[in-house]
Amino acid sequence: MIGRVFNGRYRITERIGIGGMAEVYKAQDQTLGRIVAVKVMLPQYAADPEFAARFKQEAASAANLQSPYIVNVYDWGHDDGTYFIVMEYVRGTDLKSAILQRGAINQRKVAEIGSQVCQALSVAHNQDIIHRDVKPQNIMVQPDGNVKVMDFGIARAKNSVKSQTSSVLGTAHYISPEQAQGKELTGASDMYSLGCVLYEAATGQLPFDGPDAVSVAMKQVQEEPLPPSQVKPDISPDLEAIILKAMDKNPYNRFQTARDMKQALDDFLMGRPVNIAGAAGGFASAPTSVMGSVPGMASEAGGTAVMQPIGSDAGMKTNSYRGGNDIDMGKAKSKKRGPLIAVAAIAAIAVIAALAFAITGGLGGGDKVPNVIGQTQEAAVQTIEKAGYTVGTVTEDYDAETVAGRVCKQDPEADSDLEKGGKINIVISKGVKKGSIPNLSGMTSEQAEKALKDAGLKAQYAGNEASDADKDTV
Structure with a gap:
C-alpha cells in the first residue's frame, strides 16, 4: 500500500494503525501539498454492500460536522475496488494509548477531555447524528492537550432511512444498555459511552470487563459499576457523581443532552456547585436472561462488535470471527438451554443467599454509618435514609475546604457503629466566608x-x- 496514489492525488507514505474495518495511513495530498490521513476499508469488507454503504455514510456524516473537536473529513472515493476516506491528519495519541501508558489521568484533565468531547457530540446531536461508538480509541489527544473525536463509521442519523438490521454495532466495553438490547438510541446513549470513557480515564480501569464481548455487554445491561472512588479513593465526589449519572442504566436519568453534561463538567472545573439532579422517566430495561460464554473469544477492550441484541433469548454463540475485532453472535441452540437453566437456578440461589446475608447483617458486624461528606444535602438525605437511618439536625457553617452546598461535617462520623433508625446530624458548607x-x-x-x-x-x-x-x- 505504501507508495500507492488514490485517485491520482493522495500518495500513501506510512501506515498509522488498523481498526475493526479499516486501516489508516498517512498520505501526501499532491494537489494541495498537505499531509492527510487516509482511511482504507479492509479488502474483506470492500465487496460487502452494507459495509461499503456504512463507509460512505461515515464520510457523509462527519463531513457535515464542523467543530474544532471533530476530525475534519475532506474527501471520499472508490479506487480500483478500494473505498477510502480522506481526513485531517491529527498529531498526538489516542486516549486509550494514553491510559495504557500512564494509568489513571489527572482528574482535571479527565474533566477537560470530557467537556471537549461533549462539545463535539453536541454538534453531532444537533444534526440528529448519534455517534454510537464513543470510546477512548476514537478520541485523539493533541500535543496542546485539546481533543478531536473521530470515526463516525457506525454513526446513524435518527431520521435515517437506511434499513435496520438485526445486528447491534458497538464496542462492548463502552456500549449503552439500550444499544446492547437493540433498542432505539438517543443522545443519552452517547452520554453513557462517554461516562464509561471518563470512568476508565479517571481510574485507569474499565467499568466492566469479562472474558468475551457478550459477557461484558450483559454487565452493561445488568450490573452497576463499582463507584470510581472505590477504585481510586482520591477522586472528587463531584466528578464521580457526573460519571455515575452519565452511566445510569435508565437513559432518562442520565444527562439528556451533551450540553447538560458539559455544563456539569465545566462547573466542576471552575469549582462551582455541580448540579446533577436526575430527570424523571418511566423507562424500564427489557428483561434479560443468563447467557453462556462465547467459546474461544478473547476479551479485547476496544473492538467494535457486530452482535445480536441482548434480549429474552437463552444464550448466544459465535457464528463468525472477523479480523479479530468484529464479532457476529447469533442465538444459541436449544440443546444448550438445559445447562443455562441450571446456571440460572444457581444464580437465583446465590441472589437469595446474598439477600439473606444482607438482611441478617452479614457475619454479625455492627451497622455502619455511611459517609456523606462532600454530598449535596439532598443526596446525603437519600444516602442516610437508604442506609436505614434518619436525618437529625441540619446546620450550616463556613468551610473553606468544602464547596458551598455540600456536607462538610457529619455526626456520628462515617463507619461509626449506630443502630438502624438512629439519627445522623449533618453540617452544610457555606463556602468561604466573604x-x-x-x-x-x-x-x-x-x-x-x-x-x-x-x-x-x-x-x-x-x-x-x-x-x-x-x-x-x-
Whole structure:
C-alpha cells in the first residue's frame, strides 16, 4: 500500500494503525501539498454492500460536522475496488494509548477531555447524528492537550432511512444498555459511552470487563459499576457523581443532552456547585436472561462488535470471527438451554443467599454509618435514609475546604457503629466566608499560593486562559 496514489492525488507514505474495518495511513495530498490521513476499508469488507454503504455514510456524516473537536473529513472515493476516506491528519495519541501508558489521568484533565468531547457530540446531536461508538480509541489527544473525536463509521442519523438490521454495532466495553438490547438510541446513549470513557480515564480501569464481548455487554445491561472512588479513593465526589449519572442504566436519568453534561463538567472545573439532579422517566430495561460464554473469544477492550441484541433469548454463540475485532453472535441452540437453566437456578440461589446475608447483617458486624461528606444535602438525605437511618439536625457553617452546598461535617462520623433508625446530624458548607479571599490579580502562581495560605485557604489550579494580563499571572 505504501507508495500507492488514490485517485491520482493522495500518495500513501506510512501506515498509522488498523481498526475493526479499516486501516489508516498517512498520505501526501499532491494537489494541495498537505499531509492527510487516509482511511482504507479492509479488502474483506470492500465487496460487502452494507459495509461499503456504512463507509460512505461515515464520510457523509462527519463531513457535515464542523467543530474544532471533530476530525475534519475532506474527501471520499472508490479506487480500483478500494473505498477510502480522506481526513485531517491529527498529531498526538489516542486516549486509550494514553491510559495504557500512564494509568489513571489527572482528574482535571479527565474533566477537560470530557467537556471537549461533549462539545463535539453536541454538534453531532444537533444534526440528529448519534455517534454510537464513543470510546477512548476514537478520541485523539493533541500535543496542546485539546481533543478531536473521530470515526463516525457506525454513526446513524435518527431520521435515517437506511434499513435496520438485526445486528447491534458497538464496542462492548463502552456500549449503552439500550444499544446492547437493540433498542432505539438517543443522545443519552452517547452520554453513557462517554461516562464509561471518563470512568476508565479517571481510574485507569474499565467499568466492566469479562472474558468475551457478550459477557461484558450483559454487565452493561445488568450490573452497576463499582463507584470510581472505590477504585481510586482520591477522586472528587463531584466528578464521580457526573460519571455515575452519565452511566445510569435508565437513559432518562442520565444527562439528556451533551450540553447538560458539559455544563456539569465545566462547573466542576471552575469549582462551582455541580448540579446533577436526575430527570424523571418511566423507562424500564427489557428483561434479560443468563447467557453462556462465547467459546474461544478473547476479551479485547476496544473492538467494535457486530452482535445480536441482548434480549429474552437463552444464550448466544459465535457464528463468525472477523479480523479479530468484529464479532457476529447469533442465538444459541436449544440443546444448550438445559445447562443455562441450571446456571440460572444457581444464580437465583446465590441472589437469595446474598439477600439473606444482607438482611441478617452479614457475619454479625455492627451497622455502619455511611459517609456523606462532600454530598449535596439532598443526596446525603437519600444516602442516610437508604442506609436505614434518619436525618437529625441540619446546620450550616463556613468551610473553606468544602464547596458551598455540600456536607462538610457529619455526626456520628462515617463507619461509626449506630443502630438502624438512629439519627445522623449533618453540617452544610457555606463556602468561604466573604471578605476573606485576597485579591490575586497580577500575582504569579507562587505569590497567589502564599497569599491564599496566609488567608487560611488552599489554592487549586483552574487552567490557562487567554487575556490581557501579563503572561503567567493570575
